[in-house]
Amino acid sequence: MERGPIVLVWFLVISAGAVALMIGVAISTRKPPLAQADVTKMWYAIRRYWLIALIIAIVVSFLLSLPWFPYPVAAQYTELQHYAVVAQQFSFQLPSTVPLNKELMFDVTSKDVNHGFGIYDPNDSLVAQVQAMPGYTNHLPVRFVLAGRYTIRCLEYCGIAHHAMQAAFEVR
Amino acid sequence: MLKDAEMIAARRLMWAYVVTGLAVLGLMVLAGVVLRATQANWIALDPGRFYALMTLHGAGMIVAMATSGMGILWYLLRHQTVLSERIAWTSYALIVAAVVAVLVSVVAGRFGAAWTILYPLPFVGATWPGWATGAFLVGYALFTVGWLLWCVQMLGGVLRLYGGFRGALGVDYVFRPHVFAVQKGRPPTPISLAALVAGVDGVLTGVAGMLIGTALLAHLLDANVRLDPLWAKNITYFFGHALANLTIYLAVAAVYVGLPYYTGREYKSSPPLVVAWWGTLLFVAIAYFHHLYMDFVQVRVLQYIGEAASYLAALPVAVVTVFGALTLIYRSKMRWTMGSLFIFAGLIGWIVGGIGAVLDATVPFNLDLHNTLWVPAHFHTYLLEGVLLFVIGWAFMMLEKASQSVTPVIVLWLTGLGVFGGGAVFLMGFYVAGALGVPRRYAVEPPPGPEIASWATIGALLLVCGLLVALFDAVRLARAPRAP
Numbered sequence: 116m117e118r119g120p121i122v123l124v125w126f127l128v129i130s131a132g133a134v135a136l137m138i139g140v141a142i143s144t145r146k147p148p149l150a151q152a153d154v155t156k157m158w159y160a161i162r163r164y165w166l167i168a169l170i171i172a173i174v175v176s177f178l179l180s181l182p183w184f185p186y187p188v189a190a191q192y193t194e195l196q197h198y199a200v201v202a203q204q205f206s207f208q209l210p211s212t213v214p215l216n217k218e219l220m221f222d223v224t225s226k227d228v229n230h231g232f233g234i235y236d237p238n239d240s241l242v243a244q245v246q247a248m249p250g251y252t253n254h255l256p257v258r259f260v261l262a263g264r265y266t267i268r269c270l271e272y273c274g275i276a277h278h279a280m281q282a283a284f285e286v287r
Numbered sequence: 288m289l290k291d292a293e294m295i296a297a298r299r300l301m302w303a304y305v306v307t308g309l310a311v312l313g314l315m316v317l318a319g320v321v322l323r324a325t326q327a328n329w330i331a332l333d334p335g336r337f338y339a340l341m342t343l344h345g346a347g348m349i350v351a352m353a354t355s356g357m358g359i360l361w362y363l364l365r366h367q368t369v370l371s372e373r374i375a376w377t378s379y380a381l382i383v384a385a386v387v388a389v390l391v392s393v394v395a396g397r398f399g400a401a402w403t404i405l406y407p408l409p410f411v412g413a414t415w416p417g418w419a420t421g422a423f424l425v426g427y428a429l430f431t432v433g434w435l436l437w438c439v440q441m442l443g444g445v446l447r448l449y450g451g452f453r454g455a456l457g458v459d460y461v462f463r464p465h466v467f468a469v470q471k472g473r474p475p476t477p478i479s480l481a482a483l484v485a486g487v488d489g490v491l492t493g494v495a496g497m498l499i500g501t502a503l504l505a506h507l508l509d510a511n512v513r514l515d516p517l518w519a520k521n522i523t524y525f526f527g528h529a530l531a532n533l534t535i536y537l538a539v540a541a542v543y544v545g546l547p548y549y550t551g552r553e554y555k556s557s558p559p560l561v562v563a564w565w566g567t568l569l570f571v572a573i574a575y576f577h578h579l580y581m582d583f584v585q586v587r588v589l590q591y592i593g594e595a596a597s598y599l600a601a602l603p604v605a606v607v608t609v610f611g612a613l614t615l616i617y618r619s620k621m622r623w624t625m626g627s628l629f630i631f632a633g634l635i636g637w638i639v640g641g642i643g644a645v646l647d648a649t650v651p652f653n654l655d656l657h658n659t660l661w662v663p664a665h666f667h668t669y670l671l672e673g674v675l676l677f678v679i680g681w682a683f684m685m686l687e688k689a690s691q692s693v694t695p696v697i698v699l700w701l702t703g704l705g706v707f708g709g710g711a712v713f714l715m716g717f718y719v720a721g722a723l724g725v726p727r728r729y730a731v732e733p734p735p736g737p738e739i740a741s742w743a744t745i746g747a748l749l750l751v752c753g754l755l756v757a758l759f760d761a762v763r764l765a766r767a768p769r770a771p
Binding site: 117118119120122123125126129130133134136137140141143144146147148149151154155158159162165166169170173176177180183184185186189190204227228229231233235239240241243244245246248249250251252253254255268269270271272273274275276277278279 | 334335338399400401403405407408411412413414515516517520552553559581582583584587590591594595598599601602605606610613614615616617618619620621623631634635638639642643646649650651652654655656657658659661718719721722723724726727728729730731732733734
């Protein structure tokens, strides 16, 4: 399963929990009311633990995400085979084929405005992306594990034919 | 306590801001429905018109949300301190002029560089005339001046009220509570804290807006004036992100006043509340780095700060503001009217949109979600089903107070079904398509975008129906005899 749908499931589960809690609070107004001081005392006792739980969640999430940051690998660009990608309204200059199961690096830049270099695999799942910015070269490390035709789509609004800015290469 | 004449003047000004904001918002909602219907292939709109409408939709929504919130917060702070009506009306006039300039640029000139006008897009490969770019930038400049004027006024009002930053920030209230109590100091109120954050971060935002706007205008007048694209991107997103983010904190004033009104409970100041607003003050300014995650040439430490700040920005909301709001509602004598329903539903939209935002701000997830429809998914959740609902809730609360009348239950249900049910379907279209990698800002989407957009358009139409029912009821309340 790709990461996008997994994130969607996470989002739905967490959101459903939050919404259920809030609706539960709304429904509680049907019960006999309590004095504000009593409610405050009860909820503020919970709040301390809620704060601690959230801080732990934030720290753990941050630490767990660090190994997945692409920036350190992108900085070690000299060791890999490089492929130049140049974006320009409304096309890409890129290689026609790239190797399978090999770590490689796309050197992505733009001749005019900001573009996005989004790589979709043969199942049309977004597998990698980076911005193509004029005057700068972004290095995108990728390893393709699925052979076939990959579609490139622009992922930064770049003008009137932005949606038509596509290209493709073969992975084999 | 305001005198009658002062109250009438303040109320008139507040309604001018709120009604103007809501009118523009209504038009922009309709523009949004047309955009989604085009993506669903229900309407054939050529890409030039689509992207011009998309530009108008984005710019109009942000300006309208900000304008509505500005009116509410100004009105509430006016009850605590003297604020110049002339300055507030000047700010209002500048914003209206800005809306006119943007309309001329987009409608007559078909300017379509998106509301973010990311350099050098407005000038390269443009299918619109140069004057349209100029009119759009002038519109931004007018808005930014109006916004800055308002922010400076709010900041001045709060600082005058508390004798400077130390008092307005509640430093002694938090760190020297005993001395503060002995001296009978006045703790910052939720309204003054919102105004302080709007003032400080608003001035920073306005300065950034003026900076990038002036630079773009200079480039328009002389193409030899070149900007660094990475610098321009940073400033643009700082301006755009902070402004959009601040619209929430302007409108949240409606929650601070609305919930006590409907529950009969008091929203008290407390040291955690003050500290939470300190956090908001900081995180509004530095969370924007997450917009540049896919720019690997960005200074690397800023990417880490972006994720940390985006996570931490959720803390004040989850632990203090929304938590405090739920504390107010729990087992209270809450009166469920149109006003309270919208305010409460706005809290849900804020939280759910925030969850979507935090997931998107997680770098490994952003690799799959950046510039997909997940982005409009989360910001529509907390703007459309958050800020807009706070503003509508506020308007209903004022109308209900004035008329001492409420909405029939059947109308509440109809509105709820449309606005929240239809809204949920509309938003899920964005989330599902985003998770599947459908790019944002496409006039023609790749599969399965159009199919999902069809469902989303049905949801959007239901949402519009719900908003229309609410509008009719608002008119009914406004026409009802005034309570003594």
